Amino acid sequence: MTTKAKTSDHRIDHFFSMPAARADRWRDIVGASRAWSSGRSDKATVEAAFAELGPIEEFHAFPGPGLMGALREKLQGDNAVGFTELVRRVSAAIVTRDFKYDAAEWGTADEVADSPADVLPPTLGGREARRPYFEMLMVAPGATTHAVYQIAEMRKLRRPEDAFIYEMVAVESFEDAICAAIINPYIAAVTIFEGFTYTSRHPAPVLRSVLANLVPEEARREDADLSLLLANSLKRLRPELDVYLLSDRRVESLAGDPRAASIRRVLYAIEEPLELHLSVLEGIQRRFETPFFDNLKKYARRPISTFHALPIARGKSVFKSDWIRDMGEFYGINLFLAESSATTGGLDSLLEPTGNIKRSQEMAARAFGADHAFFVTNGTSTSNKMVHQAIVAPGDIVILDRNCHKSHHYGLVLAGGQPLYVDAFPMTEYSMYGAVPLASVKKALLDLKAEGRLDRVKMVDLTNCTFDGHIYNTRRVMEECLAIKPDLVFLWDEAWFGFARFSPILRPRTAMGAASAIGAWIHDPASIKAYEKQQDELGSDPSADKLLATRLIPDPRKVRVRVYQTHSTHKSMSALRQGSMVLVKDVDFHTVESQFHEAVFTHASTSPNQQLIGSLDVARRQMELEGYGLVLNAIEISLSIRREINSHPLISKYFKVLGADGMVPAEYRNSGFVDFLAPGTTWAEQVRSMHEDEFCLDPTRMTLVCGTAGFDGTEFKALLANTYDIQLNKTSRNSVLLQSNINNTRSDIAQLLRVLLEICNSIEARLVHGGSGEQDAFAARVKSLMTDVPDLPNFSHFHEAFRQDAGRSTPEGDMRTAFYGAYDAAGCEYVTLHGEECDRRLREGPEMVSANFVIPYPPGFPIMVPGQVITQETIEFMRKLDVKEIHGYEKARGLKLLRPDVISAKSKR
Numbered sequence: 001m002t003t004k005a006k007t008s009d010h011r012i013d014h015f016f017s018m019p020a021a022r023a024d025r026w027r028d029i030v031g032a033s034r035a036w037s038s039g040r041s042d043k044a045t046v047e048a049a050f051a052e053l054g055p056i057e058e059f060h061a062f063p064g065p066g067l068m069g070a071l072r073e074k075l076q077g078d079n080a081v082g083f084t085e086l087v088r089r090v091s092a093a094i095v096t097r098d099f100k101y102d103a104a105e106w107g108t109a110d111e112v113a114d115s116p117a118d119v120l121p122p123t124l125g126g127r128e129a130r131r132p133y134f135e136m137l138m139v140a141p142g143a144t145t146h147a148v149y150q151i152a153e154m155r156k157l158r159r160p161e162d163a164f165i166y167e168m169v170a171v172e173s174f175e176d177a178i179c180a181a182i183i184n185p186y187i188a189a190v191t192i193f194e195g196f197t198y199t200s201r202h203p204a205p206v207l208r209s210v211l212a213n214l215v216p217e218e219a220r221r222e223d224a225d226l227s228l229l230l231a232n233s234l235k236r237l238r239p240e241l242d243v244y245l246l247s248d249r250r251v252e253s254l255a256g257d258p259r260a261a262s263i264r265r266v267l268y269a270i271e272e273p274l275e276l277h278l279s280v281l282e283g284i285q286r287r288f289e290t291p292f293f294d295n296l297k298k299y300a301r302r303p304i305s306t307f308h309a310l311p312i313a314r315g316k317s318v319f320k321s322d323w324i325r326d327m328g329e330f331y332g333i334n335l336f337l338a339e340s341s342a343t344t345g346g347l348d349s350l351l352e353p354t355g356n357i358k359r360s361q362e363m364a365a366r367a368f369g370a371d372h373a374f375f376v377t378n379g380t381s382t383s384n385k386m387v388h389q390a391i392v393a394p395g396d397i398v399i400l401d402r403n404c405h406k407s408h409h410y411g412l413v414l415a416g417g418q419p420l421y422v423d424a425f426p427m428t429e430y431s432m433y434g435a436v437p438l439a440s441v442k443k444a445l446l447d448l449k450a451e452g453r454l455d456r457v458k459m460v461d462l463t464n465c466t467f468d469g470h471i472y473n474t475r476r477v478m479e480e481c482l483a484i485k486p487d488l489v490f491l492w493d494e495a496w497f498g499f500a501r502f503s504p505i506l507r508p509r510t511a512m513g514a515a516s517a518i519g520a521w522i523h524d525p526a527s528i529k530a531y532e533k534q535q536d537e538l539g540s541d542p543s544a545d546k547l548l549a550t551r552l553i554p555d556p557r558k559v560r561v562r563v564y565q566t567h568s569t570h571k572s573m574s575a576l577r578q579g580s581m582v583l584v585k586d587v588d589f590h591t592v593e594s595q596f597h598e599a600v601f602t603h604a605s606t607s608p609n610q611q612l613i614g615s616l617d618v619a620r621r622q623m624e625l626e627g628y629g630l631v632l633n634a635i636e637i638s639l640s641i642r643r644e645i646n647s648h649p650l651i652s653k654y655f656k657v658l659g660a661d662g663m664v665p666a667e668y669r670n671s672g673f674v675d676f677l678a679p680g681t682t683w684a685e686q687v688r689s690m691h692e693d694e695f696c697l698d699p700t701r702m703t704l705v706c707g708t709a710g711f712d713g714t715e716f717k718a719l720l721a722n723t724y725d726i727q728l729n730k731t732s733r734n735s736v737l738l739q740s741n742i743n744n745t746r747s748d749i750a751q752l753l754r755v756l757l758e759i760c761n762s763i764e765a766r767l768v769h770g771g772s773g774e775q776d777a778f779a780a781r782v783k784s785l786m787t788d789v790p791d792l793p794n795f796s797h798f799h800e801a802f803r804q805d806a807g808r809s810t811p812e813g814d815m816r817t818a819f820y821g822a823y824d825a826a827g828c829e830y831v832t833l834h835g836e837e838c839d840r841r842l843r844e845g846p847e848m849v850s851a852n853f854v855i856p857y858p859p860g861f862p863i864m865v866p867g868q869v870i871t872q873e874t875i876e877f878m879r880k881l882d883v884k885e886i887h888g889y890e891k892a893r894g895l896k897l898l899r900p901d902v903i904s905a906k907s908k909r
Helices: 003-009 016-039 043-057 064-076 080-096 108-115 142-154 172-184 205-214 226-237 252-256 272-288 290-300 311-321 326-331 332-335 356-368 379-391 406-415 438-450 476-484 497-501 511-522 525-538 543-551 589-604 610-647 684-693 711-723 746-786 815-821 837-843 872-880 899-907
Strands: 133-139 165-171 187-193 242-247 267-268 370-376 397-401 418-422 457-463 470-472 488-495 562-567 580-586 694-696 703-706 734-737 828-831 854-856 885-887 894-898
Touching: 016 080, 016 172, 016 610, 043 187, 064 080, 108 172, 133 142, 133 226, 142 165, 165 172, 165 187, 165 252, 172 187, 172 205, 187 226, 187 272, 205 684, 226 815, 242 252, 242 837, 252 267, 267 272, 267 290, 267 332, 272 610, 290 356, 290 610, 311 326, 326 332, 332 457, 332 476, 332 580, 356 370, 356 476, 356 497, 356 580, 370 379, 379 406, 379 488, 379 580, 379 589, 397 406, 406 418, 406 684, 406 815, 418 438, 438 457, 438 476, 438 543, 438 894, 457 476, 476 488, 476 511, 488 694, 497 610, 511 580, 543 872, 580 589, 610 703, 610 746, 711 872, 828 837, 837 872
Parallel strands: 133 165, 133 187, 187 242, 242 267, 397 418, 397 457, 457 488, 488 562
Antiparallel strands: 370 580, 470 694, 562 580, 703 734, 828 894, 854 885
16 A cells, blocks of 8 residues: 555544554554664655654543654664654553553653653653643634643642642644544543634545534634633533633623533633632542442441341351352452441442432433433343333333344233334345334324324333344434324333443434434424424325325424333443443433332332442443543444455355345435445544434444354354353344444454454365365355344234224224233143144134233244234244243143133223
8 A cells, every 4th residue: 555545544634543552653653663664664664654644643641742752853864763662662661551650651761860850741650640631622712833831831730649640631622622532432521712714734534524414503603702612512522521611701600601502611811720720620520439339349348237127238248158268359358347137337229319429410411411311120021111110101102123022022011001013124135133223103193193093102111222233213203202292201112222321423423312302302493493494384284194105294392202221331431240220311311210219219118228229330430431442442343343354365265254244225225325434435424424324333242144154143152151151141043233332342353353363264174174065054054044044023002802992094003901811821832833723713713812922032032922913924923933041831731721612801891
């Protein structure tokens, strides 16, 4: 690749895989400089590689102007040995992150020895305990030319007793500030000095195309108030950042400006440098605080005598035992010291928190953009049931994805709500479903409206993102549904998507992100004009077909933003298993708050695990302070896995990771987006897709097709786990799901690729040595997995006996009555799946009606629910399944059905 081509690939706004690419570039320079110093290459190669680093390094505190200048001086002076040694040390410090704690990394060897006080950060040093490190972005006129002086002045304010260490990154334009916030995950605070310019001195065409849609046109005017525009843009990009504004105008009036709401503090620039320093540290402390976990640590250090029903507390029964002491040695003493069933003495009650748990939940609400947050210690299954019980009353209709997690179905059984099932688009080739098209949800609402039953609809309940990574356009779904029924409640199950809050690309598609956007929109005067304009275009009595074909705008004067989001904190953040949260953004929450608390009392344990609560507290702290970088790393890991598998000459012969084009039909990708790694794809295309398309794909979820290697999903999952110690969860008939998360490293990628290559080599060897017989058998196996796949069954319908309160044409039903009807063993019967009786009943009747949920794994959703009429389509699907685990089905006895005479008697009542 030529130097010119490389430079075009490494613009400052090429944001995909930026941190990893930065580390790789430093390693490339190390290799080039070693070749130069040994005479195997020339200086020009090193100069070209070093020149590429310049713009990107301006957005990082380390190595900083001093070290970059020293490197430049050695390069210009033809000091190959000195340059190689210094660049090797800088590269190693970036990869290991030692620069955050080791003062020696910040200067050349001579500088460290001769004048550390003048050259090095004074709070970095020696053998003192490590303190958390962050970086502060400073946006100021002339910042790049005066950065060394300004940084030195700020360093003078620091003290050894400061709880945190920070360094500064200086930029002098609006565009560079945006780039720095995106590229540098260490940035945790921003200080804005007035007077900076808008345009970067670097080429950034992709950034400018994105900013054209995000930043008001006024930002490009000479009289624009760039400081407030930048503050608001940065908070939209990374809401967790603390933003400070230093001004030399009337700071009193500026602080009262509504546009300054995103600024944490306004300071008078001339007289307040110490106040700025203290404010920055206090802002970080505000996020660093974990009220419950901090108190739990204090509790564990106290000498407490326990006279309550938890013998394991304090660990005496464990460590004094000859028989279970190994458990104590395995887990460590702190686990037992921090156990208690008490809710006093510095602890708090999860059921009715008034102290540190309450404070922790308030901080979680702030972090995730909600009005309220509730900790749950028995998983998101319980979180979902809590919301159902709190919102849904017996007889209420809930529009529900038939393929959602079983907790939603069981939640409706308990609450007595009537599900109106809507089906997701099928992905028959891979034996899985995608997500529910918006048209299906709108049609359900319009049909109910036509029957005069819209008042019975309480909630729309969808999974975002799905297990396989399909992300809804949450804002569009809610807006169009609210245009039909303005007071609808939405429950978004984001069990797998909690981390998305900390990605600027994914955040708008989260429930809380979309709810905030809708809340802001309804208060914009332009919203009423847009609504009234559309009403004029639709006319007084638009047909259902016209409404289905129109992107509906709700009446902002009638809309009630009522959104609930559940997420499994443990699935994507650093919480212990079963740690979950319910997030609430409901303007009418005060009307359901008492019943919500009743739902908590119903489902939450009166003896919640203290360690789970503590881990939820800590998970929030981590994501507020480093979540942006961690999520960026997870996305980078996934992109690397996709690229390496799909481009490897042998691995790609037998395996592939599906792109967006393989997971989302083209009709739902109006932007034309194909895949994250398609040639020419940039950040702008991904942002456009996330903004426009009905469905997008979560990059961290990778469907790896294994059927082309002759493995079904269950078989391949077992092979990876039992032979290679690689664990994963979900499988389909011919694929497995890989998930990257904040815990993964590049070493994990290397191990996965090594294993896949080994498997491919074994397949190649088997096919060569086995001859035509083995090759024919392999081809037949692949055909059976990839071509001879069963059709996916849609939901059929509820039996009329369980539709006595339903509409004429709408498919909702009373699942609760059918479910509890099966409790009477005498009212049930069994029919074997492969027997003649099953075929006869399908041909001649009477209809077979399921008495319970039947859930095969995979695909993991109910293909039968209580009260559902079983059709030929469903039976054929079950007969073709080759999975070992089917919940609700006993192979020896057959399908559990409600007896026809019992159903008939019920129908007559």
